Structure formats: C-alpha cells, structure tokens
Amino acid sequence: MSASEIIQQETPDISAERDVGNFSYKTEYDFNAGKGLTEATIDYICDAKKEPDWIREFRKKALKIYNDKPMPGSWASPDLANIDMDRISFYMAKGRQTRSWDEVPQDIKDTFERLGVPEKERAFLAGVEAQFDSESSYSNMKEELTKQGVIFVTSSEGLMKYPEIFRKWFGKVIPIGDNKYSALNSAVFSGGSFIYIPKGVKLKQPLQAYFRINAEEMGQFERTLIIADEGSEMMYMEGCTAPQYETSALHSAVVELVALKGAKIQYVTVQNWSNNVFNLVTKRGIAMEDAEVRWIDCNIGSRLTMKYPAVVLRGERARGEVLSIALANDGQHQDTGSKMIHAADHTTSNIISKSISIGTGRSTYRGMVQIPRHLKHCKNNTECDALLINTNSRTDTYPAIVVRGEGNSVQHEASVSKVSEEQIFYMRQRGIPENEAMSLAVNGFVNDLMREFPMEYSVELRRLIDLEMEGSVG
Amino acid sequence: MSLVSDSVFEAHLASFVGMPEWLIEMKREAWTRYKALPMPVRKSEAWRFATTDNLVLDGFSHEPLTEMPEQCERPLVNCGGCLDFADDVYVGGKALDETLSAKGVIFMPLDRALREHSELVRAHLFERMPDLGSEKFQALHVALFSTGVFLYVPRGVHVELPLAGMHEALRDGDSVFPHTLVVADEGASVTMFDVYRSRDDAAKNFVCAAADVYAMPGANVRYRMVQAWSQTSLAFHLNSTTADKGSAVDSITINLGGAHIRGEQHGRIVGRGGDVRMHSLSLAGGDQEIDQRTLQTHGAEDGHSDLLYKNVLMGKAHTIFSGMIHVDADAQRTDAYQTNRNLLLSPDAEADSLPGLEILANDVKCSHGTSTGQLDETQLFYLLARGIPRRKAQELMVFGFFEEVLARFGNEDLAGYVRGLLTGSFSL
Numbered sequence: 001m002s003a004s005e006i007i008q009q010e011t012p013d014i015s016a017e018r019d020v021g022n023f024s025y026k027t028e029y030d031f032n033a034g035k036g037l038t039e040a041t042i043d044y045i046c047d048a049k050k051e052p053d054w055i056r057e058f059r060k061k062a063l064k065i066y067n068d069k070p071m072p073g074s075w076a077s078p079d080l081a082n083i084d085m086d087r088i089s090f091y092m093a094k095g096r097q098t099r100s101w102d103e104v105p106q107d108i109k110d111t112f113e114r115l116g117v118p119e120k121e122r123a124f125l126a127g128v129e130a131q132f133d134s135e136s137s138y139s140n141m142k143e144e145l146t147k148q149g150v151i152f153v154t155s156s157e158g159l160m161k162y163p164e165i166f167r168k169w170f171g172k173v174i175p176i177g178d179n180k181y182s183a184l185n186s187a188v189f190s191g192g193s194f195i196y197i198p199k200g201v202k203l204k205q206p207l208q209a210y211f212r213i214n215a216e217e218m219g220q221f222e223r224t225l226i227i228a229d230e231g232s233e234m235m236y237m238e239g240c241t242a243p244q245y246e247t248s249a250l251h252s253a254v255v256e257l258v259a260l261k262g263a264k265i266q267y268v269t270v271q272n273w274s275n276n277v278f279n280l281v282t283k284r285g286i287a288m289e290d291a292e293v294r295w296i297d298c299n300i301g302s303r304l305t306m307k308y309p310a311v312v313l314r315g316e317r318a319r320g321e322v323l324s325i326a327l328a329n330d331g332q333h334q335d336t337g338s339k340m341i342h343a344a345d346h347t348t349s350n351i352i353s354k355s356i357s358i359g360t361g362r363s364t365y366r367g368m369v370q371i372p373r374h375l376k377h378c379k380n381n382t383e384c385d386a387l388l389i390n391t392n393s394r395t396d397t398y399p400a401i402v403v404r405g406e407g408n409s410v411q412h413e414a415s416v417s418k419v420s421e422e423q424i425f426y427m428r429q430r431g432i433p434e435n436e437a438m439s440l441a442v443n444g445f446v447n448d449l450m451r452e453f454p455m456e457y458s459v460e461l462r463r464l465i466d467l468e469m470e471g472s473v474g
Numbered sequence: 475m476s477l478v479s480d481s482v483f484e485a486h487l488a489s490f491v492g493m494p495e496w497l498i499e500m501k502r503e504a505w506t507r508y509k510a511l512p513m514p515v516r517k518s519e520a521w522r523f524a525t526t527d528n529l530v531l532d533g534f535s536h537e538p539l540t541e542m543p544e545q546c547e548r549p550l551v552n553c554g555g556c557l558d559f560a561d562d563v564y565v566g567g568k569a570l571d572e573t574l575s576a577k578g579v580i581f582m583p584l585d586r587a588l589r590e591h592s593e594l595v596r597a598h599l600f601e602r603m604p605d606l607g608s609e610k611f612q613a614l615h616v617a618l619f620s621t622g623v624f625l626y627v628p629r630g631v632h633v634e635l636p637l638a639g640m641h642e643a644l645r646d647g648d649s650v651f652p653h654t655l656v657v658a659d660e661g662a663s664v665t666m667f668d669v670y671r672s673r674d675d676a677a678k679n680f681v682c683a684a685a686d687v688y689a690m691p692g693a694n695v696r697y698r699m700v701q702a703w704s705q706t707s708l709a710f711h712l713n714s715t716t717a718d719k720g721s722a723v724d725s726i727t728i729n730l731g732g733a734h735i736r737g738e739q740h741g742r743i744v745g746r747g748g749d750v751r752m753h754s755l756s757l758a759g760g761d762q763e764i765d766q767r768t769l770q771t772h773g774a775e776d777g778h779s780d781l782l783y784k785n786v787l788m789g790k791a792h793t794i795f796s797g798m799i800h801v802d803a804d805a806q807r808t809d810a811y812q813t814n815r816n817l818l819l820s821p822d823a824e825a826d827s828l829p830g831l832e833i834l835a836n837d838v839k840c841s842h843g844t845s846t847g848q849l850d851e852t853q854l855f856y857l858l859a860r861g862i863p864r865r866k867a868q869e870l871m872v873f874g875f876f877e878e879v880l881a882r883f884g885n886e887d888l889a890g891y892v893r894g895l896l897t898g899s900f901s902l
Binding site for chain 2: 073074075373374376386388389390391392393394395396397398399400401402403404405406407408409410411412413414415416417418
C-alpha cells in the first residue's frame with residue numbers, strides 16, 4: 001500500500017487504547033453541592049469550606065458577572081453550547097486532605113497507584129498535590145523546602161492561612177470578568193494550588209499537581225496562584241486525566257502566575273482528559289523587571305480545549321515564552337494559542353506552536369501579540385506549524401498582531417503541510433513499516449519542542465503520540 | 475441632499491437612461507439591501523481594529539455634472555487604449571487599437587457596453603463580489619454605479635500593450651462609484667491598469683469603487699490599480715479576481731491617498747490549477763488609515779496562490795492587514811502563501827496584522843508570514859559608512875522596500891509611472 005493510500009484511509013476508532021486511565025471509583029462524597037449553579041451553590045461551597053466573607057462576596061460578584069456575560073462570539077466553537085450547566089456538579093469533595101501517603105483512603109490511593117503518580121513523585125519531585133474532583137486529596141512537600149519558607153498548599157488553605165500574600169495577587173492577573181469562564185471559575189473555584197517561593201530561593205526539582213475528574217458530569221474548577229518572589233526560580237508541572245463517561249464533564253481552571261523582579265517560572269502542562277471533557281482554561285502570567293514566565297503546554301485529550309496561555313510583560317527586559325504541542329484526533333478540537341502583552345521597554349516574547357490533526361480532528365492556533373505606543377525595542381517571534389495526517393483533518397491559524405512604538409520588531413510565521421511521501425518512502429526502503437515511519441515522522445515534527453519538556457514527561461508524550469498515531473495509518 | 479436618501483437613488487435611476495430592465499431590477503434590489511444592512515461595527519471580526527465611526531456619508535452629494543470637464547492628464551503614453559471618467563461620466567480617451575477591435579476586443583465605457591453588449595456584460599456583472607465585510611457598501615455600489623471600464627478579450631487573443639482607465643472625482647463633496655469589469659475568455663491575455671484620483675487635492679470625496687476580474691480557462695490577466703484620492707477622502711475599493719482552470723490572475727494595488735481606505739480583495743480559484751497572485755503596496759502617513767482585507771479561496775485542486783502586502787507607515791498612520799487562506803476539503807495539492815511586511819518609520823504609527831489559515835484539505839503546502847519592524851540599522855550603517863547622508867540612505871532603503879512589489883509589474887512603463895507617484899508622496 002502506498003503512503004498516499006494509507007493516508008487516505010479512515011481512522012479507526014482507537015478509544016480502546018485510551019483505557020490506560022479509563023476507570024472510575026464508586027466513592028462516597030462527604031460534600032456534594034448538587035447539580036446546577038445558583039447562589040445557593042455558592043453558599044454551600046463557602047459553608048463547606050468555612051470561607052471568610054470576602055471570598056463569599058467575591059464568588060457572588062463573579063456569579064453575577066458570569067450570568068451577565070454573553071457566550072463567546074462566532075469565533076468560538078459552536079460545541080460550547082452543548083455544555084449543559086444544569087447537569088454539572090459544581091462541588092463534590094471528601095473530607096479533609098491528608099499530608100501523609102499512608103492516610104490517603106485506599107480507593108483514592110488505588111486510583112493514583114494505577115496512574116503511576118506517587119512512586120514517581122516520591123522519588124523525583126519536591127512536592128506533590130493531587131486533586132480528586134473538587135478538592136485536593138493528597139499533598140506533600142519535602143521538609144527542607146518548608147524550612148526555606150516555600151509555601152505549597154491548596155488555594156483554600158492559601159487564602160485562609162496566608163491572606164496577606166494571597167489577597168494581594170488573587171484575581172489580579174486574571175480579573176473575574178476576563179472572560180465568561182474565568183468568571184465561572186471565580187464563582188465556584190475549589191482546589192488548585194497556592195505556591196509562594198521566597199526571595200532568591202531556586203527550586204532544583206519541580207513541584208507537581210495531578211488533577212483527576214472521577215465523578216460523572218463533574219465540573220472541576222481549580223484555581224492556582226503561584227508567586228515567585230524576587231530572584232527565585234521554580235518549575236510547576238500538572239497532569240490531567242478523567243475516566244470515560246457517557247456524558248461530558250467540564251474543566252474550567254484559572255491559573256495566575258506572578259514572577260517578581262528577576263524571578264523565573266516554568267509551568268508545564270500535559271493535558272490528557274478523556275475525549276468528552278470540555279477544557280476551558282484561562283492561564284496568565286505577569287513578568288516584572290528581568291523576570292521570565294514560560295508556559296510549556298501539551299494538549300492531547302479533551303473534546304474541546306480552549307486555552308491561550310498569556311504573559312503580561314510588565315517590567316523592563318521581561319521575557320515570555322509559550323511552547324505548545326496539540327494533537328487533535330477524531331472528534332476533538334484543540335483550540336489553543338497564546339497571548340503576549342508587551343507593557344514595558346526591551347521586553348521579548350517567543351511563541352512556538354506545533355499541532356497535529358488526525359482523522360476528523362481539528363486544531364486551531366489563535367494568537368495575540370500586542371506592542372502598544374511609547375514602547376521601545378520590544379521583540380516577538382511566533383512560529384506555528386501544523387501537520388495534517390488524513391484527508392478529513394483540519395487546521396486553522398488566526399493570529400492578531402498589533403505593533404506601535406519605536407524599534408519594536410515582530411515576526412510571525414506559520415506553515416501547514418502533510419508528512420512528506422519522500423520521507424515515508426525513504427524509511428520504508430530501509431525496512432521500517434509504514435505506521436512506524438509515520439510515527440517517526442510525526443515525532444520528528446515535534447522533536448525540537450519535546451526536548452523542552454522534563455524528561456519523564458517527554459517519554460510519556462512520545463508514548464501518547466505513538467498511541468494516537470497507531471490508528472491513523474496501516 | 476444627503477447621499478443616502480431615496481430621492482438620490484430615484485434621480486440616479488432617472489438619469490440612467492436606456493438601460494436593460496434586469497439591471498434596473500438589480501439596482502432596486504441592491505438599494506433595498508443597502509438600506510436594510512447594518513453599518514459595520516468594530517466588534518465584528520471583519521472590522522477588527524478598524525475605525526467605523528467615520529463611515530458617515532451625510533456630507534457627500536451625488537449630482538450630475540453640468541458641463542463637460544477638461545480632459546485629465548493621461549498616466550501612460552504607451553497604452554493600447556484609455557478610458558477617462560470624471561465624476562462617473564465618460565469624458566473621452568484614447569481609442570482601442572484597430573487591429574484589436576478587429577479581433578473582437580471590447581474596451582468601452584460600461585454604460586455603453588450595457589446598451590450594446592447587454593448579454594455579455596450580464597454574464598459576469600456582479601457575479602462575484604469580495605464579501606469580506608463591506609456587504610452594505612457593495613450594495614451601495616451596485617445601486618449607484620453609472621459607468622466604468624468594460625473590457626472583454628475574446629478567446630485566444632493576446633493584448634500586448636496595457637489598457638488604462640482613469641477615474642477622477644472633480645469637485646469637493648462628490649461621491650463616485652467607478653466600476654471595472656474585465657473578462658478574459660479562454661486562452662486570452664491582457665493587462666488592465668486603473669488609476670483613481672481626486673482632481674483637486676483639497677477636495678473631500680466619497681468613493682465606493684469595485685473592480686472584478688474573470689479569467690476563463692487558460693487566460694492570463696494582469697490587473698493593476700493605483701489610488702491617489704485626496705488626503706481627506708473616504709474610499710472603498712471592493713475588488714475580486716476569479717481564476718478558472720489553468721488560468722492566472724495577477725493583481726497589484728498601490729495605495730497612496732485617502733484619509734480612510736477600506737480595501738477588499740478576494741481571489742478565488744474555481745478551476746483546477748488556477749493561479750491567483752495578489753500584491754499591494756501602501757504608503758501611509760499623517761492620520762491615514764489603510765484597512766485591507768484579503769481572502770484566497772482555493773475551491774479546486776492543484777491551485778496556486780501567492781500574496782504579498784507591504785505597508786510603509788509614517789506619522790500617525792494606521793494600517794490593518796487581515797488576510798485569510800481558505801482551502802476547501804477537496805482542493806488537494808494546493809500551494810498557498812501569504813506575506814505581510816510592515817515598515818514603521820514613526821513611533822506613533824500602528825500596524826495591525828491578522829494573517830489566517832483555514833485548511834480543510836490535507837495534501838497542501840500553505841504558509842503565512844508577517845513581520846513588522848524598522849529600517850535595519852546595520853544596512854543603514856553600511857550606507858552611512860560610504861558617505862551617504864542619513865536621510866538619503868533611509869530613502870534608498872525605503873525605495874528598496876517598494877521595489878519588491880514594483881518589480882512584479884512586469885511592465886517598465888507602469889512601474890516607472892508608479893515609482894514617480896511614490897517619489898512625489900514620500901518624504902522623510
């Protein structure tokens with residue numbers, strides 16, 4: 001069979017391959033706010049979490065903004081209309097979280113054991129936080145970090161215990177009304193991490209979070225706030241999974257990063273939600289003088305992902321970067337991209353996005369680069385490359401670039417192609433079977449970005465890509 | 475009299491004598507559509523970044539000329555024929571070479587063509603419009619156009635010398651609706667050159683122009699336009715090109731004048747192996763806003779399209795380039811490219827760029843690139859080191875930036891004429 005014939009073939013259903021993370025537990029919840037979203041839901045969450053009044057007010061204000069804001073306009077996927085908010089559970093949680101692995105209930109432990117989360121973390125990582133539906137179920141951090149003053153707790157604990165740091169930045173990088181889904185998150189958020197890295201502390205190992213949706217028709221709304229004080233450095237990694245249910249789930253997170261003068265934050269995401277999860281996430285970092293914020297983002301799962309990590313370059317010589325890999329298989333739409341808002345002189349930003357569309361998958365790059373008046377010597381570089389595997393695959397690119405000021409330069413390049421038949425032919429001549437050759441070519445396409453991921457993630461990514469590719473050829 | 479009143483439209487119809495019934499019907503329907511459609515708003519994607527609150531037509535009039543104006547100066551001595559218009563009235567020109575008329579080439583004012591070649595015109599008039607956001611103004615153009623250029627080149631005929639159209643607005647407050655329709659039949663080839671300008675540079679004009687080019691299978695059309703409207707004018711240029719099987723349409727747009735220019739250019743490939751090229755060069759200064767929207771639609775296999783839009787910005791100028799490449803699911807083996815280059819010569823200028831791709835086929839080669847920046851310091855240094863004064867060096871470099879588009883004219887007379895206009899408008 002020639003390469004072109006193989007490429008023309010319909011992609012068979014490969015959902016069976018997804019069983020790796022596809023299991024759920026019958027589990028009793030201590031708290032359950034029921035389905036649907038009203039003021040009563042918010043009161044229930046506040047009462048259950050024993051939150052202070054300012055948070056209750058914040059949530060209610062957010063609910064009003066959420067209700068008032070129209071749905072995203074015609075630019076967004078019409079699939080958004082299929083989220084049935086009345087059937088979503090907004091808060092489900094077990095009792096208190098635990099600090100020691102031994103105290104974690106056996107059923108949740110089994111879930112994480114099967115996912116291979118804890119062993120790895122205990123061996124390699126500085127801290128772990130695992131979120132099961134609405135609340136985190138396990139959280140741990142190496143003692144020496146605590147001694148250095150590093151704070152790594154859930155966002156609820158953060159707002160209760162460290163209000164003086166928390167309140168200063170909470171909701172400031174991403175205001176409630178930024179978009180409809182940031183308002184939704186602000187109304188019903190629970191779980192997520194609050195991290196503070198003190199001045200000059202450089203973490204050698206990453207902090208990690210693991211998110212899992214277990215219940216059917218569950219909405220997960222974690223809220224993460226990371227503050228890296230002057231001269232500090234940190235890396236944060238998150239992974240996401242959910243079991244396959246008949247009905248869809250919603251994940252709508254808000255992640256705010258603050259890199260103060262000279263600080264560096266790297267935020268790594270490997271998103272592998274099952275393909276009935278709506279993943280609508282708002283992520284934004286603010287970089288002060290000489291600071292750096294990097295988003296390393298990989299989207300493989302979900303039904304519809306809408307996520308455009310942003311960096312506001314607030315201080316001189318600040319640097320922002322987004323490295324993104326998206327893989328859209330049958331029935332999936334990966335609508336990803338990036339925003340770079342330059343707000344000081346001599347700031348630089350870099351966006352590299354690679355997407356692969358397989359079968360009827362659709363990948364979209366949406367970008368915004370803004371250099372306003374009065375700024376000098378800012379630079380942006382954007383590259384987006386798309387690879388189309390089958391004849392019915394689709395890709396779109398919609399960047400928006402606004403440049404004013406003096407000595408600023410911006411360049412943007414995008415390309416779309418398929419895997420070259422010569423490449424496949426070359427490999428087949430050397431005895432490599434068609435599907436392996438295809439897989440190799442795709443891996444080659446994302447290879448330079450893959451190197452930016454931490455080792456254990458890039459291994460997992462390669463494996464996931466191979467898995468997704470398996471059905472598309474041969 | 476306000477431009478948007480029914481009495482203006484009725485007066486226009488009354489003056490439009492001897493026209494076929496289908497056209498009157500078409501105009502009435504367009505007038506109704508014009509009134510029904512909403513004004514563009516900045517919030518819509520098709521008007522993103524654009525100014526929409528100055529699209530006010532109240533101050534403009536549309537009144538017939540009372541006396542024949544003097545002939546204007548011709549852009550080209552060496553042309554195969556020229557049609558001159560002032561305020562949408564044909565005022566003279568240079569007759570088409572007899573050998574060409576003998577071969578069946580038709581080159582005449584559109585109103586005359588509507589009377590003498592009604593069916594030929596009808597086959598393509600408003601068959602395809604750009605539809606890139608100015609639908610309301612497309613309707614206004616259909617309702618109020620009176621004449622313009624009609625060019626038909628029969629099967630297999632090659633027209634060597636370029637044919638020219640000269641479209642002028644005469645008086646302050648005048649509104650004009652020039653139309654150009656170019657049809658190149660199978661295997662034909664021709665170059666059409668339109669010049670648009672205000673005769674009085676202090677006059678304020680409203681312009682709603684359209685130019686549609688149709689290349690039948692195997693035809694080869696080069697379309698060039700220069701607009702040099704007065705610095706206070708509001709102008710729409712709503713153009714389209716259509717390339718059928720194995721044909722090629724190459725267009726170049728030069729923007730010099732206008733306070734607010736909205737340019738739309740939709741290149742469609744409707745037959746296998748069609749080739750559409752779109753180029754533009756805009757020199758924007760003062761408070762000028764040049765808002766250009768493009769679409770390259772690949773509706774057939776093996777098509778090729780290439781776009782190059784270059785802007786030079788001075789003063790507080792604002793340019794918008796919004797371009798899309800759309801490849802249909804069955805348009806396999808498409809090659810499509812899109813490039814936008816913005817040169818900022820002033821810290822107060824703003825260049826917005828919205829390049830886009832929508833690819834539904836998989837066997838394609840598509841790319842777009844956009845860059846915005848200043849003159850390269852090392853290149854400037856090279857010239858300074860050789861004793862060339864800074865101002866002169868900058869000028870040389872800007873003209874180097876222009877040349878990439880001028881080189882694609884493929885006709886030294888036309889390129890020379892445009893180079894002269896650019897030199898006149900450009901000063902650092």
